[in-house]
Amino acid sequence: MWKLTRFAASGSRLFSTAIPAPCMVHKRGADILHDPWFNKDTGFPLTERDRLGLRGLLPPRIISFQEQYDRFMSSYRSLEKNTHGQLDDVVSLSKWRSLNRLHDRNETLYYRALIDNIKEFAPIIYTPTVGLVCQNYCGLYRRPRGMYFSSKDKGEMMSMIYNWPAPQVDMIVLTDGSRILGLGDLGVQGIGIPIGKLDMYVAAAGINPKRILPIMLDVGTNNQELLDDRLYLGVRQPRLEGEEYLSIMDEFMEAVHARWPKAIVQFEDFQMKWAFETLKRYRQKFCMFNDDIQGTAGVALAGLLGTVRAQGRPLSDFAKQKIVIVGAGSAGLGVLNMAVQAVSKMSGCSETEAKSQFFLLDKDGLITTERSNIDPAAVPFAKSPRDLEGLAEGASIIDVVKKVRPHALLGLSGVGGIFNEQVLKAMRESVSTKPAIFAMSNPTMNAECTAIDAFNHAGENIVFASGSPSENVDLGDGRVGHVNQANNMYLFPGIGLGSLLSGARLITDGMVQAASECLASYMLEEDIKKGILYPSIDCIRNVTAEVGAAVLRAAVAEGIAEGQGAVGSKELEHMSKEDTLEYVRGNMWYPEYCPLVHEK
Ligand SMILES: NC(=O)c1ccc[n+]([C@@H]2O[C@H](COP(=O)([O-])OP(=O)(O)OC[C@H]3O[C@@H](n4cnc5c(N)ncnc54)[C@H](O)[C@@H]3O)[C@@H](O)[C@H]2O)c1
Numbered sequence: 327m328w329k330l331t332r333f334a335a336s337g338s339r340l341f342s343t344a345i346p347a348p349c350m351v352h353k354r355g356a357d358i359l360h361d362p363w364f365n366k367d368t369g370f371p372l373t374e375r376d377r378l379g380l381r382g383l384l385p386p387r388i389i390s391f392q393e394q395y396d397r398f399m400s401s402y403r404s405l406e407k408n409t410h411g412q413l414d415d416v417v418s419l420s421k422w423r424s425l426n427r428l429h430d431r432n433e434t435l436y437y438r439a440l441i442d443n444i445k446e447f448a449p450i451i452y453t454p455t456v457g458l459v460c461q462n463y464c465g466l467y468r469r470p471r472g473m474y475f476s477s478k479d480k481g482e483m484m485s486m487i488y489n490w491p492a493p494q495v496d497m498i499v500l501t502d503g504s505r506i507l508g509l510g511d512l513g514v515q516g517i518g519i520p521i522g523k524l525d526m527y528v529a530a531a532g533i534n535p536k537r538i539l540p541i542m543l544d545v546g547t548n549n550q551e552l553l554d555d556r557l558y559l560g561v562r563q564p565r566l567e568g569e570e571y572l573s574i575m576d577e578f579m580e581a582v583h584a585r586w587p588k589a590i591v592q593f594e595d596f597q598m599k600w601a602f603e604t605l606k607r608y609r610q611k612f613c614m615f616n617d618d619i620q621g622t623a624g625v626a627l628a629g630l631l632g633t634v635r636a637q638g639r640p641l642s643d644f645a646k647q648k649i650v651i652v653g654a655g656s657a658g659l660g661v662l663n664m665a666v667q668a669v670s671k672m673s674g675c676s677e678t679e680a681k682s683q684f685f686l687l688d689k690d691g692l693i694t695t696e697r698s699n700i701d702p703a704a705v706p707f708a709k710s711p712r713d714l715e716g717l718a719e720g721a722s723i724i725d726v727v728k729k730v731r732p733h734a735l736l737g738l739s740g741v742g743g744i745f746n747e748q749v750l751k752a753m754r755e756s757v758s759t760k761p762a763i764f765a766m767s768n769p770t771m772n773a774e775c776t777a778i779d780a781f782n783h784a785g786e787n788i789v790f791a792s793g794s795p796s797e798n799v800d801l802g803d804g805r806v807g808h809v810n811q812a813n814n815m816y817l818f819p820g821i822g823l824g825s826l827l828s829g830a831r832l833i834t835d836g837m838v839q840a841a842s843e844c845l846a847s848y849m850l851e852e853d854i855k856k857g858i859l860y861p862s863i864d865c866i867r868n869v870t871a872e873v874g875a876a877v878l879r880a881a882v883a884e885g886i887a888e889g890q891g892a893v894g895s896k897e898l899e900h901m902s903k904e905d906t907l908e909y910v911r912g913n914m915w916y917p918e919y920c921p922l923v924h925e926k
């Protein structure tokens with residue numbers, strides 16, 4: 327059990343508690359109080375108040391970090407009490423506002439609160455509330471966060487990038503807002519997603535918040551409601567397409583690379599065509615990855631392998647399992663790609679043979695070679711007539727499930743409720759003794775089914791996962807239907823952290839695979855047997871450290887790790903597995919007030 331509990335209290339300090347190193351600040355007086363990176367509110371000691379010209383600008387009593395934390399949490403608890411009984415969305419948005427106000431004011435305290443209460447706060451700053459925040463972004467907007475590049479900035483990006491006030495940026499999350507969760511095209515309002523993802527980078531991977539940068543590339547929107555909305559804050563034009571789109575994207579990537587050559591760019595929530603196109607275009611040139619394609623694939627594969635273990639079968643049995651994937655977008659195809667590679671590697675068969683056990687559906691049903699206008703990215707996975715098992719082109723989910731009797735049914739369609747009662751009941755006829763149902767679409771209302779419906783209709787022996795968090799299901803007589811959260815948050819922070827520390831100039835398939843394998847082997851047999859496929863989010867800092875170390879070692883093994891600072895490629899090569907993990911942990915930022923020293 328130690329692996330799960332070692333760092334279970336994610337708020338507890340993981341590493342030796344040396345006095346924090348001083349931090350240089352170029353501001354003085356009120357400017358410091360208005361800068362959330364440096365602000366300590368009432369926590370500035372007298373010496374600092376003198377040194378930084380703060381004396382008289384704050385109430386005289388000095389409040390410790392712990393007291394400030396307690397004060398915030400108690401006001402948060404009062405808010406919970408005062409909003410009790412109100413609509414869920416109203417309550418969630420009030421909670422988000424409360425956290426956001428702290429984020430805007432004092433980042434050190436904000437991240438301490440987030441880390442110490444990650445299980446409770448992740449659903450507010452991340453999926454599912456972040457979806458609601460994006461939908462209501464223009465009304466909620468008070469002050470900017472991150473950077474906004476738009477189609478109006480063509481030709482200016484190289485100079486604009488220097489407007490960002492931090493000298494160093496390690497991690498960028500970029501969106502064009504074209505496919506925000508399962509909510510569609512939200513234009514500039516999609517900026518909430520990079521902000522939420524980067525909050526997870528700080529909380530889970532310990533990336534220093536002064537070195538993160540959320541970015542919105544606003545190339546217009548095809549959402550007519552937004553275009554008609556007087557309050558819409560983005561560019562009011564239809565989305566750029568084709569070469570125009572790519573030239574903006576190229577200019578942006580060059581600008582980022584020119585200022586911060588080693589910054590990692592995570593592409594997030596792009597519509598499928600641009601998700602695949604940009605990954606292909608940039609992955610050999612920049613240190614980047616697409617989280618929806620690659621991060622999701624790694625998490626889903628780890629969960630599917632866990633399901634095989636939960637059935638009490640050897641991992642090699644994965645190669646024999648029949649899997650139905652509903653949703654042939656960036657996520658569904660990403661999962662399929664990685665799963666096929668895993669089967670081929672495990673069983674030694676060709677990828678063509680490995681594909682035969684997978685069935686892929688999109689909005690028009692089962693995808694077969696008979697389809698005209700098939701999406702180019704889905705072509706390699708279209709079923710040929712000899713593999714159809716009596717099914718026809720465009721067969722419905724229910725027909726496919728009834729005929730195939732799959733071991734696992736995965737939803738990455740973005741369509742709420744499509745695993746209806748009929749489909750779930752058909753899963754009772756699965757050839758597996760413990761079939762898996764993963765309703766991975768986000769946010770909660772877009773999930774293919776609820777956990778309760780899954781256990782009710784498909785039976786109590788299933789293994790269940792949803793993309794957004796959900797309560798375990800009470801099966802009566804003290805029995806629990808465990809709800810896993812199959813979300814890429816278990817991998818993207820570690821992929822970013824490991825890549826960053828490796829100093830590699832690219833993120834390879836091998837590095838992403840290492841991340842997935844690490845997550846797959848993280849869980850202990852006794853938990854897996856209970857249908858628990860992923861660690862509790864309370865352990866996310868520890869999971870991320872392990873994933874980060876696995877990614878770093880993969881980069882070293884591939885000979886592409888250049889290291890950073892005093893730790894170069896040679897030093898990395900000589901690190902044992904344990905040393906690598908310690909090195910990763912030692913580089914994770916933890917929120918505490920550091921002495922501020924003024925520098926002109
Ligand atoms: N849990 C996670 O970690 C995770 C990660 C990535 C994406 N997602 C979720 O997955 C969903 C899809 O993301 P994406 O990037 O692949 O989107 P996408 O737009 O690229 O693809 C959606 C796919 O679903 C198909 N589809 C639509 N309606 C359907 C229907 N009625 N029946 C069957 N298929 C249908 C579409 O044809 C398309 O192939 C989103 O809701 C997103 O939030 C979850």
Ligand SMILES: O=C(O)C[C@H](O)C(=O)O
Binds near residue numbers: 453617768
């Ligand atoms: O954002 C999430 O919660 C997961 C994923 O990246 C998604 O697009 O749904």
Ligand SMILES: [Mg+2]
Binds near residue numbers: 507594595617618
């Ligand atoms: Mg996403």
